[in-house]
Every structure is written in structure tokens, then in C-alpha cells.
Amino acid sequence: MHRVETISRTLLAASLLSVGLIVLALVMPDVGGLGARPTPDAAVSSVTSAITQPLVLIALGLAGVLALLSGAAAGSRPLSSAVSPKLPALSSNASLPQRLAATRAAIAAALTPSSSGEQVLDVLLEGAVRCETSDIHVQPTPEGAEVTFRVDGQLEPITSLSGASLTSLTNRLKVVAKLVHYKSDAPQDGQFSLPVSAGTVDLRLSLLPTQHGEKAVLRLTGLGRRVPTLDDLGLSARDRALIDRFLSKPQGILYFTGPVGSGKTTSIYGALQHLRTSRGGNAQIASIEDPIELTLPHAAQTQVNRAAGLDFASGLRAILRQDPNIIVVGEIRDAETAGIAVQAGLTGHLILTTVHADSSAGVFNRLLEMGIEPSILSSVSLASVSQRLVRRLCADCRAPAAPTADQARRLGATASSKTFYRGVGCERCGGTGFVGRAAVFEILEMSPALREALRTAPSTQALLDLAKKEGTVLLFDAAVACAAEGLTTLEEAFRVAG
Numbered sequence: 362m363h364r365v366e367t368i369s370r371t372l373l374a375a376s377l378l379s380v381g382l383i384v385l386a387l388v389m390p391d392v393g394g395l396g397a398r399p400t401p402d403a404a405v406s407s408v409t410s411a412i413t414q415p416l417v418l419i420a421l422g423l424a425g426v427l428a429l430l431s432g433a434a435a436g437s438r439p440l441s442s443a444v445s446p447k448l449p450a451l452s453s454n455a456s457l458p459q460r461l462a463a464t465r466a467a468i469a470a471a472l473t474p475s476s477s478g479e480q481v482l483d484v485l486l487e488g489a490v491r492c493e494t495s496d497i498h499v500q501p502t503p504e505g506a507e508v509t510f511r512v513d514g515q516l517e518p519i520t521s522l523s524g525a526s527l528t529s530l531t532n533r534l535k536v537v538a539k540l541v542h543y544k545s546d547a548p549q550d551g552q553f554s555l556p557v558s559a560g561t562v563d564l565r566l567s568l569l570p571t572q573h574g575e576k577a578v579l580r581l582t583g584l585g586r587r588v589p590t591l592d593d594l595g596l597s598a599r600d601r602a603l604i605d606r607f608l609s610k611p612q613g614i615l616y617f618t619g620p621v622g623s624g625k626t627t628s629i630y631g632a633l634q635h636l637r638t639s640r641g642g643n644a645q646i647a648s649i650e651d652p653i654e655l656t657l658p659h660a661a662q663t664q665v666n667r668a669a670g671l672d673f674a675s676g677l678r679a680i681l682r683q684d685p686n687i688i689v690v691g692e693i694r695d696a697e698t699a700g701i702a703v704q705a706g707l708t709g710h711l712i713l714t715t716v717h718a719d720s721s722a723g724v725f726n727r728l729l730e731m732g733i734e735p736s737i738l739s740s741v742s743l744a745s746v747s748q749r750l751v752r753r754l755c756a757d758c759r760a761p762a763a764p765t766a767d768q769a770r771r772l773g774a775t776a777s778s779k780t781f782y783r784g785v786g787c788e789r790c791g792g793t794g795f796v797g798r799a800a801v802f803e804i805l806e807m808s809p810a811l812r813e814a815l816r817t818a819p820s821t822q823a824l825l826d827l828a829k830k831e832g833t834v835l836l837f838d839a840a841v842a843c844a845a846e847g848l849t850t851l852e853e854a855f856r857v858a859g
């Protein structure tokens with residue numbers, strides 16, 4: 362669009378200049394050796410043209426120079442500012458609630474009901490990047506659309522769009538993602554990259570027909586979402602030492618489990634960052650994911666594409682031919698993938714994967730159900746990590762709070778004597794009492810006793826009981842410990858692990 366604009370201005374300038382030169386040649390044949398012969402017509406009109414045409418020439422020449430100058434100026438401006446309003450700068454140490462509030466206000470000021478799709482997209486992306494948004498939802502309504510950002514796992518209302526802006530935005534998205542423009546009655550997805558002021562943002566687009574029009578969800582996979590490190594996970598010193606130990610093993614499988622949005626992928630990316638640092642050039646990292654949530658600079662990430670016959674199993678097989686030593690399998694949910702992953706884990710590969718289960722111990726029964734032999738599972742497994750996310754108390758305004766009678770009953774005698782906290786609300790947390798989230802972990806390490814037990818395919822409860830004896834801190838206790846440290850409230854602890 363901007364290129365076209367610049368080119369057309371340059372063409373306009375060039376044509377104006379050439380018209381000027383032609384007129385010059387006709388009127389003043391002797392000037393500059395242009396050499397056109399005087400014609401009778403020119404001679405007849407020479408009296409009038411001698412007065413008027415130099416003025417025309419000057420005007421045309423000036424217009425040409427001006428057009429060239431404005432074309433050059435347009436070309437030198439950054440891509441997104443030529444047509445789209447810029448969001449005002451934010452203070453760099455603003456908390457997330459403050460950044461969200463400022464971004465909402467800036468987007469409201471930048472857009473009007475007649476804003477074009479291009480302007481809307483530029484402004485939304487700029488805002489999404491500064492709020493470290495993972496997904497932008499554009500939900501059609503009878504009036505237009507509601508835009509929400511998923512930030513830190515929570516959906517945050519951002520702005521409303523007019524019907525005209527929504528139509529223009531949907532068209533713009535189809536153009537940049539190279540989708541079928543006229544199709545609006547079938548799901549479509551694609552990916553693209555666009556410039557924002559901080560660099561280039563990578564996006565995956567999903568369009569789905571709804572009763573009010575096509576709903577668009579944009580996932581930001583690159584810029585704006587810093588790749589997490591293990592330090593970001595808020596692991597206790599003990600848990601961190603455990604994870605470090607698992608990641609130092611040359612082979613075996615490390616499982617992560619938890620509901621959707623429990624931060625499993627964040628943990629895996631944090632672990633990969635650690636592996637990259639601790640092993641340097643010896644970390645050949647490959648992944649098969651669905652979807653790729655973040656772009657990692659030093660890993661070969663492959664997206665599942667079932668339409669092209671690329672699923673977890675076939676992707677994993679292909680990855681194994683590429684000589685990696687660290688492999689991420691986005692999810693093990695079928696016998697074929699489980700079988701290949703186990704073989705890989707027994708033959709010199711460190712595998713990080715997720716399995717859907719209710720607890721760390723529940724992972725093993727899921728894999729047994731997929732047909733993995735108990736003795737093989739016992740040999741290949743390193744550890745299983747179950748995790749949940751709790752809202753993190755704002756450190757600026759948290760205050761001690763005694764447990765209620767009901768909470769004290771659930772805590773039992775020992776924990777009820779501890780101090781817990783609540784969020785009061787202040788400017789930094791936008792009055793909510795919370796800033797960001799913290800992860801709570803249940804980490805089951807395969808001790809010799811657990812390995813021995815796993816060979817007999819025990820029940821999940823029997824494994825959990827044994828794990829507790831062997832030193833695993835169960836999720837409930839880990840969540841209560843998190844509350845006792847003042848990281849979160851008891852309500853949050855019970856919500857995720859009650």
C-alpha cells in the first residue's frame with residue numbers, strides 16, 4: 362500500500378516534469394538544444410505563448426519538484442505511520458494493569474467509527490505488543506465487534522469497532538494472510554508478519570464464521586512475548602534444583618500436565634532456554650507443536666499440519682532423522698506418538714512433552730492406557746510435573762489476612778496457624794490486588810521405589826501416595842505454601858488445588 366503510494370507520487374512527479382519539458386521544447390525551440398523546428402502554428406501563437414507559457418512552465422516545474430519531495434518524504438517514513446495514528450509512548454516501568462489502562466485509552470483516542478482496517482490492525486498490534494498480549498480476539502456483535510486481548514491468561518476488554526471498521530479489518534486480514542478474499546462461510550487460517558514500532562510481529566490468524574460475521578483470533582508468536590526463562594516460573598529453590606537435575610540427563614522423558622492455560626508451554630520454553638544456556642552448541646533442539654506459541658531463536662520448531670499429513674507421530678518420526686538431542690513433543694495423546702516418543706527417550710534423546718492428566722501420577726496411567734509397557738515406562742520416565750497458575754498478589758498493597766473458619770477447616774491444624782494475605786488494591790495493580798500470575802508445581806521425581814512400583818502398573822492414587830512418601834509436595838500443599846509466602850491468596854490456592 363505504502364510502496365504503491367510512493368511509486369504513484371514519483372510517477373506523477375516524473376510525468377509533470379516531462380510535460381513541462383515538452384512544452385518547453387515546443388515554445389522555446391532554441392533553449393537547451395532540444396532542437397524542435399519552429400512550426401507555422403507555433404509562430405502564430407508565439408506572441409501569446411511568449412507571455413503565458415513560461416508561467417505554465419514554472420508552475421509545472423514547481424509542481425513536479427513538490428511532488429517528488431513529498432514522494433521522497435513518504436518513502437522515508439516508517440511503514441506504519443504513513444496512514445495510521447501512533448500510540449503515545451508508555452513509561453517503561455509501568456505495571457501490566459497500568460499499561461493496559463493506558464493502551465485502552467490510546468486505542469480509543471486513535472480510532473474512529475470510520476477507521477480503515479489497515480489503521481485498526483496497526484493500532485491493535487501496536488497495543489497488543491506493548492501489553493505482551495498472546496491473542497487478540499475480534500468478536501462480531503450486532504453493532505460491530507468487541508476486541509479483547511488475552512494478557513497473562515486473562516481476557517481483557519480493549520475496544521469496540523464499528524461495523525464498517527470490522528468489515529474493512531476482516532478484508533485487510535485476508536489480504537495480509539493471503540486467504541480467499543470472497544469466502545466468509547468457512548473457517549480459514551493463515552500466518553503473516555507485520556512491522557510495529559518495536560520490530561516485526563509474527564501472527565497466526567484464525568477466521569471462523571459466526572452468526573454476526575467472521576470472528577478473528579490472532580495469536581502473536583514472536584515479538585511482544587519474551588521467551589520465558591526458568592527464573593520467570595517462580596520455582597521454589599527446591600523445585601528449581603529438581604528441574605535443573607532432570608534437564609541435565611542425557612535421555613529420558615519429562616512430562617508436564619495441567620489444564621489448558623496452566624502454563625505448561627511456558628515451563629517447556631523456560632526449560633529449553635535453560636538447556637540452550639547450559640549445553641550451548643550441544644543443544645540440538647527440535648519440536649513438533651500445535652500450535653507453535655512462541656518463536657524460539659535456537660530451535661527447529663515444526664507446526665502440526667494435518668491437512669498436509671503432518672501430525673505429532675509423523676512429525677516426531679521426521680525429527681528423529683534430523684539428529685536432535687532435545688525434542689519437544691507438544692502433546693502425547695495417541696498410542697503411535699507415545700510409542701515413538703518412548704523409543705526416542707530410550708535411545709539418547711531428552712524428551713519434553715505434555716500429557717493430559719489430573720495429577721503428576723495420572724500421566725503414567727494415561728501412557729499405560731496407550732499401550733506402553735509398564736517396565737519400559739518405568740525405565741524411560743524421568744519425572745512428571747503437574748502445574749496450575751494462580752493470580753499473584755500485588756507486592757505493593759497486600760495485607761495479612763486470617764483464614765476464614767471454612768478455610769481453617771480445609772487447611773487442617775498445622776497450616777491454619779500461619780499468616781496468609783489478601784490484596785487491598787492500589788494504583789500499580791489497578792485496584793485489583795493482583796499483578797500477573799505465579800505457577801504452583803507438583804513435581805514427581807522417579808525415585809528407585811517409584812520405578813519399582815511403576816513396573817506393576819499401580820493405580821494413580823497408589824502412585825501418588827507413594828510419591829508423597831518419597832518426598833513429592835502435592836499440588837494442594839504447594840498451593841497453600843504459595844499462599845503462606847504471600848504470593849497468592851488462600852482463595853486462589855483452593856481454586857486451583859482444592
Ligand SMILES: [Zn+2]
Binds near residue numbers: 758785787794795
Ligand atoms: Zn496493588
